[in-house]
Amino acid sequence: MGTIERRGIMERLDNGEVVIGDGGFVFALEKRGYVKAGPWTPEAVVEHPEAVRQLHREFLRAGSDVMQAFTFYASDDKLSNRGNTASQKFGCTNINAAACRVAREVAQEGGALFLGGVCQTPTYLSGASKEDTKEIFRGQMRAFKDEGVDFILCEYFEHVEEAEWAIEVGLETGLPVACSMCIGPQGDMHGNSAGHCAIRMARAGAKIVGVNCHYDPFVSLEAIKLMKEALERENLKAYLMCQPLAYMTPDAGKQGFIDLPEFPFALESRICNRWDMHRYAREAYDLGVRFIGGCCGFEPYHIRAVAEELAAERGRFPAGSEKHVVWGGGLKMHTKPWVRARANREYWENLNPASGRPYSSAMSKPDNWGVTRGNEMLVQHAHETTTEEEDLVRGIKDKLKTACCQHHQETKKEADLVAAAQAVTETA
Amino acid sequence: MGTIERRGIMERLDNGEVVIGDGGFVFALEKRGYVKAGPWTPEAVVEHPEAVRQLHREFLRAGSDVMQAFTFYASDDKLSNRGNTASQKFGCTNINAAACRVAREVAQEGGALFLGGVCQTPTYLSGASKEDTKEIFRGQMRAFKDEGVDFILCEYFEHVEEAEWAIEVGLETGLPVACSMCIGPQGDMHGNSAGHCAIRMARAGAKIVGVNCHYDPFVSLEAIKLMKEALERENLKAYLMCQPLAYMTPDAGKQGFIDLPEFPFALESRICNRWDMHRYAREAYDLGVRFIGGCCGFEPYHIRAVAEELAAERGRFPAGSEKHVVWGGGLKMHTKPWVRARANREYWENLNPASGRPYSSAMSKPDNWGVTRGNEMLVQHAHETTTEEEDLVRGIKDKLKTACCQHHQETKKEADLVAAAQAVTETA
Amino acid sequence: MGTIERRGIMERLDNGEVVIGDGGFVFALEKRGYVKAGPWTPEAVVEHPEAVRQLHREFLRAGSDVMQAFTFYASDDKLSNRGNTASQKFGCTNINAAACRVAREVAQEGGALFLGGVCQTPTYLSGASKEDTKEIFRGQMRAFKDEGVDFILCEYFEHVEEAEWAIEVGLETGLPVACSMCIGPQGDMHGNSAGHCAIRMARAGAKIVGVNCHYDPFVSLEAIKLMKEALERENLKAYLMCQPLAYMTPDAGKQGFIDLPEFPFALESRICNRWDMHRYAREAYDLGVRFIGGCCGFEPYHIRAVAEELAAERGRFPAGSEKHVVWGGGLKMHTKPWVRARANREYWENLNPASGRPYSSAMSKPDNWGVTRGNEMLVQHAHETTTEEEDLVRGIKDKLKTACCQHHQETKKEADLVAAAQAVTETA
Amino acid sequence: MGTIERRGIMERLDNGEVVIGDGGFVFALEKRGYVKAGPWTPEAVVEHPEAVRQLHREFLRAGSDVMQAFTFYASDDKLSNRGNTASQKFGCTNINAAACRVAREVAQEGGALFLGGVCQTPTYLSGASKEDTKEIFRGQMRAFKDEGVDFILCEYFEHVEEAEWAIEVGLETGLPVACSMCIGPQGDMHGNSAGHCAIRMARAGAKIVGVNCHYDPFVSLEAIKLMKEALERENLKAYLMCQPLAYMTPDAGKQGFIDLPEFPFALESRICNRWDMHRYAREAYDLGVRFIGGCCGFEPYHIRAVAEELAAERGRFPAGSEKHVVWGGGLKMHTKPWVRARANREYWENLNPASGRPYSSAMSKPDNWGVTRGNEMLVQHAHETTTEEEDLVRGIKDKLKTACCQHHQETKKEADLVAAAQAVTETA
Ligand SMILES: [Zn+2]
Ligand SMILES: [Zn+2]
Ligand SMILES: [Zn+2]
Ligand SMILES: [Zn+2]
Structure with a gap:
């Protein structure tokens, strides 16, 4: 954990290294009991910092090179939306600062970087002006700058226009800015293609561009592929990043897994296993993606699988592999002989897992309301849903x-x- | 069944009528015990004419406006391929003539038209010359002309080049020529797009163009849609025809259902039901298709469903509806009350049928050898497979x-x- | 087809032979356009004898040793139930006599036996007396006797009591009587176990007992197994017969496939393939069943598969194997090399066929009204359903x-x- | 959290209360990176106590009334089996003592009880004597007694004989003893029925009996039902406990989920969701089960669902419901209107979740080696698998x-x- 680890995100990427991200804190902490599904806001970092810290440690141990401060949706408009009282009780600045401190603390334990993130805002969805929207981002960025983050991530945008505005504010900090949108191969909600979105993110100044959330690893890589081709056509230089869901979504529509009927409380049967993640890591790497992480549904063992698949390229296994042998090797120690017979790559790579649900189908039909920015039903308001x-x-x-x-x-x-x-x- | 029925195929289409085709004789007669899967040749029309006649009658009764003589693969190269002795025992001309006579006989019972068909040849697949290939078609066309067919169908071509040659020979008869290829939205085996194939068929002189076999009704209509758009772009006038499989094939590759592991002896769980055919007929009609029939897997009741869906447009129900009430109405006479409760359209239109196979999946992975014309393994030869x-x-x-x-x-x-x-x- | 074939059903069974039955005419002819789903009555044998004759021939060719006259539900109460006019137009006696003549004609073409069958009556379900119910059977039996059937089959009973009454009437003819109920391992609608039903059928005088319809081959064999054990416990001697559905029904309830939501118009995805029938024939034979046939869903090729599986035991292949090579051997003559690679038993025996329906599940939940004999909704009446x-x-x-x-x-x-x-x- | 919470396990049960257990630490901590799949031993409690403590806290927060010390498989024979070095490095006593301390610490934070558990041993499976096996249990029990556990749990036994021996050793501590076996409705590996196993556990002195692990909640309750009936027949008084898997296993064989091909690294698509757990809790309660918890696969939110379903019966919601609204109510605060439309019980209770895996089936075929106690391949040995x-x-x-x-x-x-x-x- 010497000198080499103090190098920044751009140095690492410029050096040809693979940077491994972490997983989705919102979903992981919802299952652990600290985040409320619906508002999905991160005030738990103030209320229960030990729970957030423990999750950071698990990802660090699994191989994450970056600790993302738990600041998802921590803008005051979202913290006060539809009956949420977190803005009033804690406020954006306190939450962001606390999240940075927890992330930094764990990052320092393992030579990782730490970063602050912003994402799409109710303000933008309500149709507010560019300046009003940028002001929302500025409130969050200030805390990041004050706490000394290593870089900025603008993520989870459904409209490339809002992503550009966020990048602009991010650049005001003087730090490197990465940007990923929650889109698939179909592009953004305003009809911009995935390739066009990449071009606009890169032109706005993001050094790292890609997608996160909303689709499974393999759909997400399809979107990245379109982005890569567009950037190359335009001779734009940007690193590629991918932080997909850990849920299989071959049947998702344009708004991703949110439209699937199982979202968010019945997604279990879609959860990816560690072998899916080996495949994801390999395909992402082969495509040229060098920032490889995860979003909703990713648990520490999913990130560990990514780190194990790329162990040769990275020259090291993650600390967590102390408790794991690649491709099921630990099963050699199992009591039952037929389970010991599964301790090999061929077995797991070729397994088609059953659902155990004889009344369920392979695919669902997504809701498809098609409402987006400006629609009355999306407007931010403080009172509870009536x-x-x-x-x-x-x-x-x-x-x-x-x-x-x-x-x-x-x-x-x-x-x-x-x-x-x-x-x-x-x-x- | 008066004068109006004597009108030819072009008169009917020019008059804006929907022409309903029949189903796949090869597969239907294989299940009835008269055709051998593998060679798939139609010598049964000589050996067991009563079985072929009965099937014609069932399709006539179901609503078919055209009786296709049972001449599939009845060219001498195919009749003597890989150990087949039908060429030697009966010969192309006898089989084609006998097939025409049976088809004509039944057609006359119901005011239907009758036609002769040719399809792709081992000669072409073996890489033979244009003239040699055309000579194969000429052998078949002669019998059609002699027996007085109403029109010619060139069908089941994987390469548009061979389809063009067949059309050319068809035109020599002076009769109207229809042409359909066994391709999907991906186009033919030589890399020609579906749209391009349609253009070439129309330019070669086919008055009716489309697809048959290889894909389910809904994939087939996707291909037709591409054909329609291409023809319109080129200002070409041709009627559209669709004669798809009665097997669901969302997972088929470029060579269609032949590549699916279930072909040809385990396709049962993919069979379309009558409600799928109602949907097919409606969508085909809405797309502008006016020659609507079926291929492998279509049984008489599938064609009856097409005729019932389009009864309003056609101004009549088929004779076979004597034994059927649209949308399950016959169930009002069922003994069990809970089955009587199913005697309505809403019930059947919204049902998602189960497979009854808990160890089976929704989709299969197709074989994908990618070998085509000219490959040694496709070459015609007389001896049995060694x-x-x-x-x-x-x-x-x-x-x-x-x-x-x-x-x-x-x-x-x-x-x-x-x-x-x-x-x-x-x-x- | 010499002397040996003139031997009766009991001689054959006593000689240790396997007798192969035929398939379900009602369902097969519904798909061909001659039977109406709902009433399911067989007046087509008068209206379209050539269609019935052709189906008999196909089963004969497939290996059936017995031709069952097409007399299902041909009792006057059923022929006039809920708006049915067949009783009035043709009457029970005419239909039964015509059916016998067609069956006899085809049986003589191939040395087969022919038989007449009766099944459960609206009269019984309406709660009528024993004598009234028996009188219904007598009307049918008279025609059988007059036409010289080789034996009597009482089949498709949901209540063993009614089966006993039918057997009693059957015995009045002096001919051998077989009896099968449409029950599964759960027993009859009055709560009698499958084993108890077998005992009562045997005690009533049936020489051959078993099950038909309502369940797939493998569920049906479970019921037969219970029957066999019960007969052995009671030291009763009776041959076992099995004539199941050709639809997979692992999820069916006590009333069998009639309760499944797919009945009767969306059962396609449940259809058994020929390899399922090989397995069925082998397991039936191993269990000691010696009358092996089929019911609804069985097409000629299903029966041919049974005959091919038991070719060694029977010392012959069926005539229809002229057009079939066991275990896919005909595919050696296929044009495409990857299909030729499927010309072997191992391939087909291990294939798990997909449904091609990604929005469908493996199982359905049956209706489960639980109403039976005596319930008002089951009562026979002449007027149409209001x-x-x-x-x-x-x-x-x-x-x-x-x-x-x-x-x-x-x-x-x-x-x-x-x-x-x-x-x-x-x-x- | 006053006086009432100091009452022991028997007082609570005698008072008619529902006691909620916790989830499976081994599987949860494997995913978090602290337990190795294969040996499945709990030395992490010494190596990384903060990770174990955090998991205890999450279950406490979710509603668990008892904290089970993380002592699974912590006997010296298992800790040194097949290359495991945990026995040598830490030893049984240290691990058990450390686990008790962590559990007690968290239990005291929330008025919960804490307990020590033993489970089946390699010693028994190797065929050792009763005394040798009991000595293994004694080593663990001593630490429990010394650390002051509230009660003893003997769990995860495949043979009732070994369970009896464990109960006998447990009783030596003078503390209440609960006992659950990892069996389903088929009974134990020696052929003892589930009911007979319950009788023997109760007669051996267990005050609480039931099942844990190996099967999903609904299969497990089937086994419990058989146990309940057997106990009632014998007039034996024992409370019932159920701690099942959070994986759907309708297709598991006699050795449970270990036999399924997905065990242990591809079980994701079988994971139960929170609504499955509502159903589980309700059915368990209705059956009379009063110790309701979970085993492998249970995460804190699964236990919270149990506590929420039984909130009325228990008179309280768990602390973790601060971040959860029953039946999806939190979605009223979601940004997207179509997700807000899911904020109700009817929606979630009727949803059939898709797998997102079109090449996967509903069920798998289990391995079925049928080897058990005494088989050479099960024998304990120190060296690694060769x-x-x-x-x-x-x-x-x-x-x-x-x-x-x-x-x-x-x-x-x-x-x-x-x-x-x-x-x-x-x-x-
Ligand atoms: Zn996400
Ligand atoms: Zn075809
Ligand atoms: Zn039937
Ligand atoms: Zn467990």
Whole structure:
């Protein structure tokens, strides 16, 4: 953990190294009991810092090279949205500063970097002006600068316009800025292609660009591939980053896993296993991605799988491999002989895991409301959701179901599935 | 069944009528015990004409407006390929003539048209010259002309070049020529897009163009859609025809259902039901397809479903609806009350049928050898497949499995599935 | 086809032979356009004898040793139930006599036996007396006797009591009587175990007992196994017969496939393939069943698979094997080399066929109304189902859905699935 | 957190309270990077006590009334089995004492009880004598007694004989003893029925009996039901406890999830969601189970779901519900309106979650070696697994696959699935 580890993010990337990110704190801490699903805000870093610290340590141990301060959605507009009282109780600055301190502390234990992140805002979705939106980002960035983060991450944007504004504010800090959008191969909510989004992020000044959240590793890499091709066409230089879901989403629509009926409380049967992550790490690396991490659903063992797959390239195993042998080798110590017979790569690489759910299907049909920035239902407000609003959204749901019946939806979907499957098989 | 029925195929189409085709005789008669899977040749029309006649009658009764003589693969090169003795025993001309007579007889019972068809030849696949290949088609066309067919169908071509040659020979008869290829949205085996194939078929002189076999109704319509757009771009006038499989194939690759591991003896769990065919008929009609039929897997009741869906547009129900009430209405006469509760469209239109196979998945990975015209393994020869050849192909199968492991295949496939699913959801 | 074939059913069985039955005419002819789903009555044998004759020939060719006259539900009460006019137009006696003549004609073409069958009656379900019910059977039996059938089959009974009454009437003819019930391992609708039903059928005088319809081959054999054990415990001598569905029904409840939501118009994805039938034939034979046939869903090629599996035991292949090579051997003549690589038993025996339906599950939850004999909704009446009755049954359906929610149903089902799976694995 | 919480386990149960257990530390800590899959031993409690403490706190917060010291497999024979060095480095006593201290510390933070547990031993599986086996348990119990645990849990036994021996040693401490076996409805590895196992545990002196691990909640409750009936038949008084997997296992065989091909590294797609746990808690409560917890796969949010389902019965919500609103209520604060439309019980209770894996099936076929106590391959030894041993077990695996082909396995399995499904539907 000597001198070499003090080098910054750009030095590492310029040196050809793979930087391993961490996983999604919001989902992991929701399962541990510290984050509320719905608002998804990070005030737990003030209320229960020991829980956040422990999760940082687990990712560090798993091989993460960067500790992302737990600041997701920690802007005052989100902290006070729809009945949330976190803004009032703690406030954006306190939360961001506390998150930085916890991240820095753990980062220093293992020679990792630490960073602060901002993401899309209710302010923007409500249709506010560029300056008003940038002011929201500025509030968060100040805390990052004061706490001495190593770099800035602007992430989880559905509209490239807002991502550009965030990058602009990030650059005001003088620190390197990375930017990733929560989009797939279809591009952003304003109809910009994935490639065009990459170009705009790079032109706005992000040194590292890519995607995070919303899609599984393999869909996300499809989006990255389009980004890479666009950047090359335009002769733009930017490192690629990928921090996908740890949920399988071949059936997700344009708004990603949020549209899937299982979001957020029944995603379990879609969780990726460690072998999926080996494959993800290998394909990301082969595609040229050098910032490889995860988002919602990633647990420490998923990151460890990434670090183990790339151990040869990185010249080291993560600390957590003390308790893991690659490709199931630990099973040689299992009591049952038929489990010992599974202690090899061939077994796990070829296994197609069953769901254990005979009444469930392979795919779901996503909700597809298609509302985005400016729609009244997305507007930020401080009061709780009223019964009238509840009735409204449930009514819309039922109406959509009727208007665009299953029959019709299926037609389109199957046709496209076929087209995709064909395209694939040809090249495989 | 008066004067109006004597009108030819072009008169009917020019008059804006929907022409309903029939189903796949080869597969239907294989299940009835009269066709051998493997060679798939139609000598049964000589050996057991009563079985072929009965199947024609069932399709006529189901609503078919055209009786396709059972001449599939009835060219002498195919009838003598790999140990087949049908050429020697009966010969191309006898089989084609006999098939025409049976088709004509039944057509006359119901005011239908009858036609002769040719399809792709081992001669072409072996790399023979244009003239040699055309001579094969000429042998078949002569019988059609002699027997007075109403029109010619060139179908089941994987290479548009061979389709063009067949059309040219068809035109020599002076009769209208229709042409359909067994391709999907990915185009033909020589890399020609579906749209380009349509243009070439139309330019070669086919008045009706489209696809048949190899893909399910909904994938097939995707290909037709591409054809339609291309024809419109080029200002070419041709009627569209669609005669798809009655097997669901969202996972098929470029060579269609032949590549799927279930082909040809375990396709049962993929069979379309009558409600799938209602959907198919409606979508085909809405897309502008006016020759709507079926290929392998279509049984008479599938065609009846097409005719019932389009009964309003056609102004009549098929004779076979004597024994069927649309949308399950016959169940009102069922003994059990809970089955009577199913006598309505809403029930059937929204049902997602289960497979009853808890160890089976939704999709399979296709074989994908990618060999086509000119490859030694496709060359026509008279002798039976030898043990050495058998060992060779089984060896290749094993080798491909290893070389391009499941792991790798899946990556690509899933990524494309995602892309497709996204594209779809957006527009749905 | 010499003297030996004139021997009766009992001579054959006593001689240790396997007798192969035929398949389900009602379902096969519904798909061909000659039978109406709902009433399911066989007047087509008068209206379209050539269609019935052709189907008999196909089964004969596939290996059936017995031709069952197409007399299903041909009792006057059923022929006039709920708006059916077949009783009035043709009448029970005409239909049964015509069916016998067609069956006899084809049987004589191939040295097969022919038989007449009766099945459960609306009269019994309506709660009529023993004598009234027996009189219904007598009407049918008279025609059988007059036409010279080789033996009588009483089949498709849900209540052993009614089966006994039918057997008694059958015995009045002086011919051998076989009897099979449409029950599974759970027994009949009055709570009699499968074993007890077998005992009562044998004691009533049936020389051959077993099950038909309602369950897939493997569930049906479980019921047969219970019957066999019960007969042995009681030292009763009777041959075992099995004529199951050709639909996979691991999820069916006590009333069999009729309760499954896919019945009768969306069962396609459950259809058994020929390899399932090889397995069925082998397991039936090993269990000691010597009358091995099929019911709804069985097509000629399914019966051919049974005959091919037992070719060694029977010393012959069926005539239809002229067009089939066991275990996929015909594929050696296929054009595509990767399909030629499938020309072997190992390939087909180990294939798990996909459904091609990514939005479908493996299992469905059956309706489970639990109404049986005597319930008002089952009562026979001549008039058509009224709108009031329709509303009633659809209302009950909705109510049951609410009362016994999916949540609750699933609990029970899964628990039992587990119990079953465990029981199985232990012995496998 | 006053006086009432100091009451012991028997007082609470005698008072009619529901006691909520915790989840499986071994699996949870493997994913966090502190336990090695294969040996599964708990030396992490000495190496990384902060990680173990944090997990205890999360379960406490989720509603657990008892803190189980992390002592799984902490007997010296297991700690030195097959290359494990934990015995040598730390030793049984140190590990057990450290685990007790951590558990006690957290228990005191929330008025919970704490307990020590023992489980099945390599010594017993190797065929050692009763006294030798009991001596292994005594080593662990001494530490429990010294550290002042509130009660003893003997758990995870596959043979009731070993469970009895453990109970006997437990009683030597003078503390209440609970005992659960890792069996399903099929009973133990020596052929003792689940009911008989319960009787023997109760007669041996366990005040609380039940099952843990190896099966999903609903299969486990089937086993408990059999235990309950047996205890009632024998007029034995014992409280019932259930601590199942959080993995769906309808397809598991007699050795439970260890036999499933997904064990232990690809179980993700089988993970239960919180709504499954609501159902589990309700059904367990209705069956009379009063010690309701979890084992492998249970995360804190699963236990919270149990506590929320039983909040009315217990008169309180867990602390962790600060960050959770029952039945998805937190989604009222979500940004997207279509997600707000999911903020209700009806939505989640009726959702059938998809797997996102189109090449996967619903069920797997378990390994089924059937080796148990006394088999050479189960014998404890200190050296690592050799290459010869590896080859041996992989060879056996291949051989079993051939000998008992998929074909054959499936037969049996399906038949039983059917039997189960039928049994269920009848009563649903
Ligand atoms: Zn995320
Ligand atoms: Zn075809
Ligand atoms: Zn039937
Ligand atoms: Zn466990």
